Amino acid sequence: MAAEQVESWGVPWEQAFGYVQAVRHGDTIHVAGQFSHDGEGLVAPAPVDEHGRVTDFGTMEEQMRTTYANTAKLLARFGATMEDVVEEVVHVLDMDSAFAAAGPVRRTAFATGTPQVATTILVTPRLAQPGQLVEISCTARLSA
Template sequence: MKTESFGVPWEESYGYVQAVRCGDTIYISGQLSNDGPDLVAPAPVDEQGRITDFGNMGEQMRQTYVNAAALLARFGASLADVVEEVIYVLDMEAAFAVAGPVRKAAYGVEIPQVASTIVACSRLAFPAQLLEIKMVARA
């Protein structure tokens, strides 16, 4: 078994790794739009920590795929090896407005050959986070 991490603070505080390879299967933990410890395109939040605008969904989704691709590359794999993804979003309408084009660009094909599920949820790890994507790849 081989593991990979980014060295961000929440890996230690929560206690997990970003990816695990067992045999020919790679499990990617839920990825978000971070660049190091900083969130890329954080959503604006009000005084109570509620998101006031979901307009950064596309930017966050793009960076999330970049991060997943970087992890896969550490195992000699790519997004082309992903067989399943689950996308957790805070706002389904905002996600549907960008998911098709962003996913197609990330995978580099018009119809990504990946089983995909998108789920609306009430909260994610960070207040300004709009989505999270977990994956399973075979390489």
């Protein structure tokens, strides 16, 4: 089945890696891992040491907030909202800072006290951009 619609940001890393940001098949939208960027680079990068390791996770909340905002903008291109998200996977570098930020940020992003989203959160040793703390992929279903 061919994709009915694909969307990208037009950022250099899409061409370099070779992918699109989201694909719609029927009533389902698959959104690739989103992160905190403004189209030019990372927003609120965490400080890193000379080896590229993060030294402070204090920007987790801002990165997470921007990541969800980017996801919402991308979903809007398909006529969808965060309310249409049925599943998400959250990749983080540090679980403690993610848990501290996730509750308030997710309640705002999904506009509800208890987001009705099947969620998995995983710790990973590294993400694509230096200073990147979080990446979120999701699946949304459009209502008929």
